[in-house]
Amino acid sequence: MSMKKKPVTGMKDILPREMEIRDYAIGLIKETYKRFGFTSIETPAVEHIENLSSKQGGENEKLIFKILKRGEKLKIDEAEKEEDLVDGGLRYDLTVPLSRYYSNNANELPGPFKALQMGNVWRADRPQRGRYRQFMQCDIDILGEPSILAEIELILATSTLLGKLEFSNFTIRINDRRILRAMVDYAGFGAGQGEVDYDGIFITLDKMDKIGLDGVKEELIKDGYEEAVVDKYLDLFRKVTPDVEGLMALKETLADFLPEEILSNLSTIMESVDAAKEADFRMAFDPTLVRGMSYYTGPIFEISMDEYGGSVGGGGRYDEMIGRFTGQPTPACGFSIGFERIVMLLLEKEFRVPGSAEKTAYLIEKNMSGENMKKILTKAKKLRAEGQSINIVMMKKNKKFQKDQLTAEGYTTIVEFFADRDVEE
8 A cells, every 4th residue: 555645635745834833823822912911721532422512512513533442342243323323522622612611710710710722622623714624723712700791801812913923904703692593583583483493593593694585584484484574584683883883773673682791791891892903903793793603692703804715703792611520510711713714714824923033944966074073063153052053965967946945935144164164163
């Protein structure tokens, strides 16, 4: 069997230019979030299959890389169902592992606990631009804080980070799961039609940006809902503006279906962020924002960038997940940036890492004397001690091509040493 050079489908090799940006971004992420009081943690890549399949992860639960039992526990011949073969899986996000981590270690953690977690996750998804089957996620979460201070801090910290990475004019869209449900109830989806399939309606609504209002209407009617009910529902989206005024306009309409404080809280989040933000971006109320994870219980938010044409991050409040581990409700809210998409955009913008040490290459001709070689190594040692980056390489026959390659790698100075010339001390 021949060996394969290319990575497994959906995975990728990372070349030095990208790695430089990734290392810089990781350092900036940790530095920025630390200033907002977040503490780094780490969880295992492998999770219990019961945790990953708890119906909290939405569509991602269909994309789990499952792990077979090992050794004597793996009895393929006796297996009757999947559970007989599988006991673990690669994590598809960082939120489920964080919830398990907190429930297991809460007695040793401060309250509220502000966590920063970065690590690879895996989804058996269809690869496309900016999306891989293995990719790094970067999450910040605040656990144990029931007030909207958590949402405000998460949005301010994340937007500040993006500003430091030279992104601007992006939009953070915000909504609330309870508003989504109230709009469905207001329209009368459940009247005389049995139990309301909220998740099914939300899945259709989530396609709004692709199929438009008419497409959503067509799908909902096809699902068996009355046209009058669907029209009443979609009229809400036609009338609401993407700002605080739009939120306030919903107050009277949804008064019988939604506590007033939910709309007021979203308004306060938007106004507070606008007052305290460091980066150049806008907050927008978006009643069509759904977020795919079913574990969200309150405010949800998402970062949109025109240059990407989609979301580069998102999050929200998930107050019920930790309680599934402990039996005790625990307030929880998190924000995740799409690290891979951010890096991709930085590469496409030809982003240069600021403040990089000057890079110098020493080209040494073959047959260099031992005495001169010692002098070259001593010079390099001295400059490295002063903080410079010195790369010592042997000179190749095609010197022009070699120098072009080094320049492309970011070497600003190239020094040539020839065998027939003495090296100065």
